[in-house]
Amino acid sequence: SQKIEQNSEALNIQEGKTATLTCNYTNYSPAYLQWYRQDPGRGPVFLLLIRENEKEKRKERLKVTFDTTLKQSLFHITASQPADSATYLCAPDTGRRALTFGSGTRLQVQP
């Protein structure tokens, strides 16, 4: 069955460093993958989408890569700030309109 894995342990980094979060999927080949940010008590907010034919996508300090061979997407935040602290969710396409999310990785950026 399709499986989506994100590191369930929180990631703690210092302000100014680059945060790298991982999303692995198994047993299928998504046509695209979305990343969302979720703050406590709020719904997820869309950040970026990357398609299977794109190796990399950037938006301001965010960068997403998509390696269809490794079945992995990496989400990078450069020059991280305390305001980047949140839970980040990946949602690889599963062939249906509703999203299937990974469990999310909580990022904590220390000032």
Place this chain on the structure above:
Amino acid sequence: GAGVSQSPSNKVTEKGKDVELRCDPISGHTALYWYRQSLGQGLEFLIYFQGNSAPDKSGLPSDRFSAERTGGSVSTLTIQRTQQEDSAVYLCASSLDPGVVSDEQFFGPGTRLTVL
């Protein structure tokens, strides 16, 4: 413009009672989704509405759960005979055009349901 709104923001109920959760999607969005997020669990799909098509109910966990969408806009999620395991945050999302498979979803703030 206004985002997706949900009401109530919090709901405490007793086991066995019925509850109704409401979602107002973004105006003009044709697709509406309900998800559930339990403590320590990821976001779980419940049901999806698209225009006048029959909804995709494949995520509903039991027949105690139902949802309707009136006039292609507002949606109500109903849970009958609530159980303690129904306690979770119920999130609603809408999207503009799911004919575009990569259509971004806009989420509401959620309704936190606590079943005592």
